[in-house]
Each structure stands twice: as structure tokens, then as C-alpha cells.
Amino acid sequence: MGISGVADLPLHAGHVPPWLYSRMVRLSGLIVELLIDERGIKNTIRLFSNPVFFQAFNNIIGMDWDSSGSTTITTAALKEALSKKDTGIKVIGGKGVYALNAPIEIEELGRTWDIDIETLKLMSRLSAKIDNTALQDGYRLYHHAMIIGSDGTWAVIQQGLNEKIKYARRYHIWMENDLLNEPHTGIVGIKGNHALNMVSRTSNDARKTILDLVHQEAIKVVRDWAMVKAMMKGNTTILTYLGKEPPRYYNPYLSGAFKPYTASINEDTIKQARDANDFKDLLLTRGLGPSTMLALALIAELIYRNPIDWNDPANIDPRRYAFALGGKDGSPYPVNREIYDTVIDIMQAIVDMARKDGALTIYLKHLANVTRQLNLPVDLVRPTPP
Known part of the structure; x- marks a missing residue:
């Protein structure tokens, strides 16, 4: 995956207003339903392990591109949305104390799904150790979320904070990566001069x-x-x-x-x-x-003259996807409730019809409706050919 640029995620102390968060939850669930219908469980989870996709998803539901909440709020909304749906995908963990509950939540999933709960618990713990001990970049982990599929597929999304400079950093790990050699699909954050990277x-x-x-x-x-x-x-x-x-x-x-x-x-x-x-x-x-x-x-x-990688691996620029529905703090512009509700209604109609006719066909069929109702240029909603 070709990646260029970096982005800073300043720590924001504000809260998402309830009217916006409830819409984030609804839209998140609808998007994931369509993704699962088109791509399946494993490939949908793999998308979220890609930091560029995650950033685009975050911006589409109305979070600010430059906020630490782009991780915490997005995963919380996704977790709540999927807790109400039987899609075969769940999110466990979260910010602070919710991160510590990850093993318990994995065990709860094991009562419903035929998954290897001990391996998942081990991978959850190992991921936290990778980004807190093996990789030392000055950011202390305070958020740990794991997206798990009923087929045993998993991805980890973590975030650390640097209290001195008041910035956050997000880490993405995909289950098929070599966890001891370049385990990250990407790291979003302001690039520093040095880091101890023992997983390089x-x-x-x-x-x-x-x-x-x-x-x-x-x-x-x-x-x-x-x-x-x-x-x-x-x-x-x-x-x-x-x-x-x-x-x-x-x-x-x-x-x-x-x-x-x-x-x-x-x-x-x-x-x-x-x-x-x-x-x-x-x-x-x-x-x-x-x-x-x-x-x-x-x-x-x-003493033993074995080289250590001291280069900071932060490498993602998320700003290119910041113009979907606006952002919580008005960046790049305030969220318009009417437009947001229109998008949800259209997405709900697409999901309902997709259950009968297939998601991709219905998606293409309704692109013209999206364009007309939101008054957007056609190029902004035309799908990119594979």
C-alpha cells in the first residue's frame, strides 16, 4: 500500500452532541451492513485495519479529521451500532476502562460464536504490548479496540497519547501481518524524530x-x-x-x-x-x-553491536477525506442535520432493498438519487472502477 504524509491528532476535550452521535451510530451500522453484503465478514474487517479507509469512514460519519476522537468516537459508534445488529461482526474494548474489559467481552462472544477465545485474548494482549513496549514513540496507550468476526477474523485499532505535546496517535494491526516484523498497516500521528522500534x-x-x-x-x-x-x-x-x-x-x-x-x-x-x-x-x-x-x-x-531501528514509523495523512458531512467541531465545516438525515434515509433504503436484490446493483441504481437530493457533483459519488 503506497502511503505518504503524516497528520497530527490533537487531544480534544469536547463531547459529541447526542443528536450527532445517534446519527453516527445509525449511519455506521448501515454502511457496515452494505460492506458485509458486498465483501463478506473478513474483507470488511480488513478494510477497518486500513488506516486510510478508517479515516474516510470517520469523516463520512461526521467526526473531525484532526481530532483524537476520530478514533475513540468512531469505534464507540461502530461498537454500539453492531451490538444492535446480527451481522457477524462485533467491536470489543474501547477507551480507558473499556479497553481493560476486552478479555471479558471476547469470552462473551465465545458463548455465541464458535471462535478461539484464548487465541483472540492472546492477540489482544500482544497487540497492546507491541504498541506500548516493543514500539516506544512517546505515546501511552489509552484506547484498545478489536474488531472480531464470527469466522475468527480480527483487527486491532489502538490509540496512544502524548501528554507533553497534547497529541494522539492511532495504530492499526491486521491479523495476517507478521506481528514481530512490521505489524502495522499504518500509524496515524505527527511524526517524531526518534522512536524505539523493536518490531522493525x-x-x-x-x-x-x-x-x-x-x-x-x-x-x-x-x-x-x-x-x-x-x-x-x-x-x-x-x-x-x-x-x-x-x-x-x-x-x-x-x-x-x-x-x-x-x-x-x-x-x-x-x-x-x-x-x-x-x-x-x-x-x-x-x-x-x-x-x-x-x-x-x-x-x-x-555491547553486542546489533542495530536498532530508531526511526519513528508514523506515516499516514488522513485529511483528504474530510469533506463528506462536515465535522463535530465545524472542521472543515459544520454538520448539517437535514443533509445527514437524508443520507441516512437513502442508506436505509439501499440496505432494505439490498436484502432482496443485492447491494452493489442497488447502490449503483441509487447513486443518481444521492446526487440529486444532496445536490452534489456527479464525480463525487461515482464509484471508482476496480
């Missing part, structure tokens, strides 16, 4: 070294960490006299250019990680958080 292919050798480290006696890791701390202070080590000291090169953590966390080694955590079979198991080790991962990464790079 560049960091592959470092991941292997870190796994070897935790398989040793914990005291050896502690000694390596002591050597790194000496290097941070600029102290000369015995390796200098043996001619084996790693070359001094630019490291963003040592230079002070990147310090969202303070690196540290917890000996008890290292002991618990000894049974990890792979990097996924290591990430899921209880107690292994950003500080320990950062310390292990520094050991791998500075």
Missing part, C-alpha cells in the same frame, strides 16, 4: 540477541547493563584496553534526543523471561515493560 525488520538481529540475553543467568544481564550505564556516563571500560569496545556512534537515547522512558533492568523480570521461546513470549512476560525492553535494546546495540 531492522531490529531483527537485536531481537535474537535479546532473547539470548534473557536465557542467560540474570546476573550476566545485570553486568551488561552496568557496562551500558558506564558508557552513558562517558566512562572508559576495560574493553577499551582490550581493543574490543564498540565504536562510539550516534545513539538517540545516549544523546538525550529520545527519552520517553528511563531504561532499567529488573532482575526478577529477567528471571521470569528465561522460559520465553520467542520474542512474542518475551513481550508477554508479566512485568516486562517499556523500561526493561529499552535497557535490553541498548545492551543489544551498544
Whole structure:
């Protein structure tokens, strides 16, 4: 997927007015029904794992392109809409405490659908670890939503916040991506200068070294960490006299250019990680958080000379889809209730008729009605040929 540009998502403290949110819920459900009818459950969920599609969906239902609510409100509206419909797709999790309820909600789905609830719970937890521990970009996760299909298909949409600069960042993960090598279909947010990215292919050798480290006696890791701390202070080590000291090169953590966390080694955590079979198991080790991962990464790079990817992977510009029905805060223009209701009525008619005749045929048939009633140029509603 070709991607260019970045976008900033400022934290907005306002609330969506009830009159608008209720319409968002209705329109969300109608759009998803049509998508499922045309594409099926798996491909519909896959669409939402694409950050560009998600941004377009967010703008179509009336959220602002540049708001942190473009994630939280959109997934909440989608969750509510699908909770009222038997479409074969549900949304679990959400913002704050709702994110913590994700395992419970997955178990509830398992009572209705024949799905592997333990695997889904594991993937939910692993996704959170990826964007909070393996990838450290200065944003703390506060939103975790998972879109799940009755066939076991899933995608994760997460959002973190940077309290210092007052911006948010959204992460998209699709189930068929390699979760340890470039797991994201895209990341929406203002691009920073540096990030610790342990799920980059560049960091592959470092991941292997870190796994070897935790398989040793914990005291050896502690000694390596002591050597790194000496290097941070600029102290000369015995390796200098043996001619084996790693070359001094630019490291963003040592230079002070990147310090969202303070690196540290917890000996008890290292002991618990000894049974990890792979990097996924290591990430899921209880107690292994950003500080320990950062310390292990520094050991791998500075002592064992395995390169780490310090490039910030944020890469999506959502602004091109901001002109559907307007936005909550009037960006790019205020939402018109009459036009919004007209769109809902048309979509409802399309869904009702699609149940009889097929969604795509009815969609094409009613494009002229959409154009006439909304007084839009034909080019804005003409479907793009596949």
C-alpha cells in the first residue's frame, strides 16, 4: 500500500452532541451492513485495519479529521451500532476502562460464536504490548479496540497519547501481518524524530540477541547493563584496553534526543523471561515493560553491536477525506442535520432493498438519487472502477 504524509491528532476535550452521535451510530451500522453484503465478514474487517479507509469512514460519519476522537468516537459508534445488529461482526474494548474489559467481552462472544477465545485474548494482549513496549514513540496507550468476526477474523485499532505535546496517535494491526516484523498497516500521528522500534525488520538481529540475553543467568544481564550505564556516563571500560569496545556512534537515547522512558533492568523480570521461546513470549512476560525492553535494546546495540531501528514509523495523512458531512467541531465545516438525515434515509433504503436484490446493483441504481437530493457533483459519488 503506497502511503505518504503524516497528520497530527490533537487531544480534544469536547463531547459529541447526542443528536450527532445517534446519527453516527445509525449511519455506521448501515454502511457496515452494505460492506458485509458486498465483501463478506473478513474483507470488511480488513478494510477497518486500513488506516486510510478508517479515516474516510470517520469523516463520512461526521467526526473531525484532526481530532483524537476520530478514533475513540468512531469505534464507540461502530461498537454500539453492531451490538444492535446480527451481522457477524462485533467491536470489543474501547477507551480507558473499556479497553481493560476486552478479555471479558471476547469470552462473551465465545458463548455465541464458535471462535478461539484464548487465541483472540492472546492477540489482544500482544497487540497492546507491541504498541506500548516493543514500539516506544512517546505515546501511552489509552484506547484498545478489536474488531472480531464470527469466522475468527480480527483487527486491532489502538490509540496512544502524548501528554507533553497534547497529541494522539492511532495504530492499526491486521491479523495476517507478521506481528514481530512490521505489524502495522499504518500509524496515524505527527511524526517524531526518534522512536524505539523493536518490531522493525531492522531490529531483527537485536531481537535474537535479546532473547539470548534473557536465557542467560540474570546476573550476566545485570553486568551488561552496568557496562551500558558506564558508557552513558562517558566512562572508559576495560574493553577499551582490550581493543574490543564498540565504536562510539550516534545513539538517540545516549544523546538525550529520545527519552520517553528511563531504561532499567529488573532482575526478577529477567528471571521470569528465561522460559520465553520467542520474542512474542518475551513481550508477554508479566512485568516486562517499556523500561526493561529499552535497557535490553541498548545492551543489544551498544555491547553486542546489533542495530536498532530508531526511526519513528508514523506515516499516514488522513485529511483528504474530510469533506463528506462536515465535522463535530465545524472542521472543515459544520454538520448539517437535514443533509445527514437524508443520507441516512437513502442508506436505509439501499440496505432494505439490498436484502432482496443485492447491494452493489442497488447502490449503483441509487447513486443518481444521492446526487440529486444532496445536490452534489456527479464525480463525487461515482464509484471508482476496480
